[in-house]
Amino acid sequence: MKIERIDENIWIVKKEGRMRVPAIVYTDGKSIRSPELQNALQQLVNVATMPGIIKYAIAMPDIHWGYGFPIGGVAAFDAEEGVISPGGVGFDINCGVRLLVSNLKYEDVEDRLDELANAIFETVPVGVGSRSRKFSIDELKKVCRDGAAWAVEKGYGEEEDLRYIEDGGKLKDADPSSVSHKAYERGSDEIGTLGGGNHFIEIQRVESVYDREVAERLGIHENAITVMIHTGSRGFGHQIATDYISIMRNELRQHNSDLPDKQLINAPFKHPIGQDYFHAMCCAANYAFANRQMITHLLRKAFTKVFGGSVHLKVLYDVAHNVAKLETHELDGTRKRVVVHRKGATRAFGPGNSALPAEYKDIGQPVLIPGDMGTASYLLLGTKRAEKDTFGTTAHGAGRRLGRRQAKRELSLVKVMDELKRKKIIVRSASRGTLLEEAPEAYKDVDEIVWIVDKTGISRKIARMVPIAVIKG
DNA sequence: ATGTGC
Numbered sequence: 001m002k003i004e005r006i007d008e009n010i011w012i013v014k015k016e017g018r019m020r021v022p023a024i025v026y027t028d029g030k031s032i033r034s035p036e037l038q039n040a041l042q043q044l045v046n047v048a049t050m051p052g053i054i055k056y057a058i059a060m061p062d063i064h065w066g067y068g069f070p071i072g073g074v075a076a077f078d079a080e081e082g083v084i085s086p087g088g089v090g091f092d093i094n095c096g097v098r099l100l101v102s103n104l105k106y107e108d109v110e111d112r113l114d115e116l117a118n119a120i121f122e123t124v125p126v127g128v129g130s131r132s133r134k135f136s137i138d139e140l141k142k143v144c145r146d147g148a149a150w151a152v153e154k155g156y157g158e159e160e161d162l163r164y165i166e167d168g169g170k171l172k173d174a175d176p177s178s179v180s181h182k183a184y185e186r187g188s189d190e191i192g193t194l195g196g197g198n199h200f201i202e203i204q205r206v207e208s209v210y211d212r213e214v215a216e217r218l219g220i221h222e223n224a225i226t227v228m229i230h231t232g233s234r235g236f237g238h239q240i241a242t243d244y245i246s247i248m249r250n251e252l253r254q255h256n257s258d259l260p261d262k263q264l265i266n267a268p269f270k271h272p273i274g275q276d277y278f279h280a281m282c283c284a285a286n287y288a289f290a291n292r293q294m295i296t297h298l299l300r301k302a303f304t305k306v307f308g309g310s311v312h313l314k315v316l317y318d319v320a321h322n323v324a325k326l327e328t329h330e331l332d333g334t335r336k337r338v339v340v341h342r343k344g345a346t347r348a349f350g351p352g353n354s355a356l357p358a359e360y361k362d363i364g365q366p367v368l369i370p371g372d373m374g375t376a377s378y379l380l381l382g383t384k385r386a387e388k389d390t391f392g393t394t395a396h397g398a399g400r401r402l403g404r405r406q407a408k409r410e411l412s413l414v415k416v417m418d419e420l421k422r423k424k425i426i427v428r429s430a431s432r433g434t435l436l437e438e439a440p441e442a443y444k445d446v447d448e449i450v451w452i453v454d455k456t457g458i459s460r461k462i463a464r465m466v467p468i469a470v471i472k473g
Numbered sequence: 474a475t476g477t478g479c
Contacts, residue, residue: 067474092474129476186476197474238475322474404477433477 001045003032009061009452013041018049018260025059026395026456028448036401037063040070046260047075051268052082054338055331058390060345061452062399062444067091068263071344074393077269079326079337084274085266086241086248086281088341090322093237093281094288095199096166097368098318099379100227100296101219102303104311106205109225109468112306113203117428117469119302120201124295127430127473128196131189132294140184140287141176143191147286148318151293156192157300161293163357165318166347169289173326175279180243183280187236187287192294196434196473198397199231201299202370204377204465211462214363218316220379220463227299227313228377228465229292230370232322237284244277269339278324278339285323292318316379317366321346321396329391340391348382348394348459367459371398371446373427373438373470374420378450378461385457394459398446407442408433416441429472438472 003025006012011032013023023044031037040063047069048057054076063072068087077083109116125132135143143150148162148169162168194201206224209215220226233240248256248265251273256265267274296315303311324341349355349365356365365382375398386392402410413432416439420427429435436442454461 090474095474128474195474196477199474232474235475242475 001041007456009456013045019045021048021053021056023048023057023059025063026452026458027061028452031061039065043068043070043261044073046264047073049260050077050083050264050266052078054078058393060395061449062344062395062397064399066343068261069341069343072395072399073343074341074345074391076329076338076340076391079269079339082269082339083266084269084278084324084339085264085341086245086277087263087265088343089241089281089324090343091238091241092232092322093241093284094320095232095322096288096292096318096320097370098229098292098296099316099368100299100313101316102225102227102311102313104225104307106223106225108307109203113426113469116203116302116306117426117471119305120299120471121428123298123302124201124471125193126471130193130195132192134189135191137184140187143287143290144174144176144179144283145286146170147289148293151290151297156294156297161296161315164315165289166320167355169293169318171282171285173279174282174286176283178276178280179240179283183236183239183243186239187234190234190236191287191291192298193234194231194295194473195234196431198438199473200373201295201471202228202373202377202467203469204228205468206463207376207466208464209462214381215463217363218366219314226465228368228370229295231291231295233284233288233291236287240280240284244280247273281324285320289318317368319346319366319368338391342393344396345393346396347392348386349392350382350384350387353387367394369395369397369446369450372440372443373467373472374423374425374440375446377465378446379463379465380450380454380459380461382459383457386459390458394453395449398443398449400442401444402442404437407439408436411436411439411441425467426469427472431473434472
């Protein structure tokens with residue numbers, strides 16, 4: 001494959017073979033040649049062959065190998081002529097991040113972090129297979145339709161929280177009738193649970209601020225305490241992805257007969273099966289928004305238990321990084337309806353975008369990029385440049401350096417824990433294996449990822465937060 | 474990511 005440099009940190013794979021559009025990669029000169037990247041790049045090229053793809057297939061600097069589509073990938077398909085693909089969204093539909101800002105400073109919490117971590121660990125169900133309470137299928141259908149608003153109505157959090165969620169925490173194209181009974185069964189007792197793997201709750205200290213004026217407006221200043229939630233739609237979204245991959249495989253044989261990779265299975269967006277998947281995917285996205293909303297409420301309870309009634313956790317923003325959205329983008333001077341697949345990629349709309357709440361309209365959309373549990377996470381803002389060049393998208397995280405199995409094989413739990421202890425990071429986890437899989441050594445450097453998205457202008461850095469207590473699945 | 478496998 002021929003790769004050419006078109007900017008210091010932007011590369012193009014020119015159209016060749018069955019590619020309908022070129023592929024664009026945002027990364028540095030060292031990473032573009034790394035052997036680990038090559039499989040993911042081939043996946044990106046495969047995506048560029050799919051029907052109705054617009055402009056180019058795009059990879060963010062945190063690109064790595066995934067199911068069919070690479071993680072850290074963006075692909076927009078024509079809403080009339082194009083397709084929708086479960087592999088372009090990922091199994092954890094609306095996996096995403098929420099950032100809460102507290103009115104506490106580091107000095108207020110540093111001596112009570114053990115107590116706080118224990119309170120959270122006792123209040124929020126964590127780990128693979130974790131359960132909350134059982135909800136009926138009728139209730140889950142309301143979750144599908146109303147997303148985070150369902151949770152607020154049930155008493156989990158405040159009406160105001162909804163203003164600061166992507167699309168208000170409610171995707172309007174959700175249709176509960178497109179979701180299988182099996183998905184409802186799996187989802188019935190998992191709303192309000194964290195899950196496992198890379199999902200976490202993190203207490204953070206704001207370590208650096210890059211734009212003081214904007215940060216101030218967002219209630220962010222050095223040494224402020226923030227809380228980050230990273231979770232998704234649990235078994236519910238996973239089952240919906242599984243169901244529709246199987247439906248598309250069985251019922252759209254002809255359409256999918258000539259794929260470069262079977263995992264790119266898809267349906268024409270206009271086809272009833274494509275529409276059903278889209279409507280079900282929106283249900284899972286709403287389930288995930290409700291999940292993060294419920295966890296926010298549980299976190300407020302845990303904080304109040306430790307610090308009393310004067311503590312306040314405000315939702316700064318909540319954004320998805322595994323989702324397909326029907327959006328309007330300007331292409332060659334005309335506005336076009338496209339289905340933007342963001343898989344391990346974060347929406348990053350710029351100032352003036354009508355999707356933003358009034359309070360953020362002049363600064364742009366808050367973007368949340370979590371790193372590994374020993375390094376840092378970032379608050380950034382979306383840009384006009386992103387809207388123009390990447391369908392309003394930026395990176396989503398550090399990206400794995402070691403596979404899960406490799407991490408467990410090569411890393412030592414004692415060393416990982418000692419290193420976290422040395423950095424004064426408190427960790428509570430439901431599983432020892434998870435700690436190895438999620439060790440800082442298993443991830444790429446989030447600082448480098450963020451440096452690239454900031455340098456290329458597809459988002460801009462506002463603050464860097466460091467972990468002080470981590471609750472993992 | 475996942476009731477961590479077909």
